Amino acid sequence: MSTTQSERLRELLEPLVSSKDLDLEEIEVASVGRKRVLRVVIDSDEGVDLDEIAEVSRELSAKLDEDDVMGEGEYTLEVGSPGAERPLKEHRHFVRATDRLARFWLTPDAGGGELVARILKVDDEGLDLEVPGVKGRKPTARRLAFTEIARARVEIEFSRKSKSPENIENAEEA
Structure with missing residues (x-):
């Protein structure tokens, strides 16, 4: 998809999405066989x-029908949410997580590798995290600056423990 089409789509759709107090997170035009999907x-x-x-899907569809930004060919409009394992890219994504x-x-400057941790607090510079203990050890606290994060995403938790003040206090003491 050309940058021009992407920009035009965002300019057309973002005001409508924003008017619903929602954020337009992503726009993608993909070819699926001979069909296009927005x-x-x-x-x-x-x-x-x-x-x-x-x-939002109904309103975006009506808006797109009024404009030629998608051209003359047929396409399918799919509107959805970021999903369970959403990538964390913007400051607001970390706050929501x-x-x-x-x-x-x-x-590499932060040592590279992967880290799995619970986000406790987000500010303008970075995150306060709780790193789960391994093999019966207590969780530990860690500070991570945004500049140390190459990429991040939410992890699915099937048996999430409830947030307890005791766990947080122990993490802060470590």
């Missing part, structure tokens, strides 16, 4: 539910 990802601090996605477990790929 994927639009939306989110908010509270997340999005299926009713919001359906409403507070109290969630995340996987971080560290920059």
Whole structure:
């Protein structure tokens, strides 16, 4: 997809999404066989539910029908949320992931490698994390600057423990 089309799509769709107090996270035009698919990802601090996605989808479809930004050919519009293992790219993504477990790929300056930790607090410079203990050890606290993060994403937790003040205090003492 050309940068021009991407910019035009964003300019056309972002005001409508923003008017719903939602963020336009991603726009992608992909070819699937002979068909084109326009994927639009939306989110908010509270997340999005299926009713919001359906409403935005109808309104985006009407808006796209009024404009020629997608050209004359047929395409399918798919509107959705970032998903369970969402990538964390923007500051707001990290804020939304507070109290969630995340996987971080560290920059070479930060020692490289991967780190899995719970995001406890986010500020302008970085994150306060709780690194789970291994083999019965207590969790430890760690500070990670945004400049040390090459990429990050939320981890799926099937048996998430509830947040307890005792665990946080122990992590802060370590």
